[in-house]
Amino acid sequence: MKGVMRFGKKGKLSPRYIGPYRIAKRIGNVAYELELPQELAAVNPVFHISMLKKCIGDPSLILPTESIRINDRLSYEEIPIKILDRQVHKLRTKDVASVKVLWRNQFVEEAIWEA
DSSP: OTTEEETTEETTTEEOOOOOOOEEEEETTTEEEEOOOGGGTTSOSEEEGGGOOOOOSOGGGOOOHHHHTOOTTSEEEOOEEEEEEEEEEEOSSOEEEEEEEEETTOOGGGOEEEO
């Protein structure tokens, strides 16, 4: 499972947004039904309001689902692109090497440290 990320999560379990998608109708006070594309037909189209985000005006920040390549199990594989930095943490008995990795479908600001 190393390198496989779940739909909606990345890195340190922070939310991942794809889209934008149009709201089809409001269901109750805190739920909305979205118009999802055919490749996301297995996903329940009803979302809690806390999982939604306003449409971003900058189109470079929006990830299309075609570039992520979501498989039939609603997950996608992250591929490392580049190592940005290296460091060594000195503990009492050993040294732990870490690298800052830039993954595919992420911006440089979102790069994370891997041990």
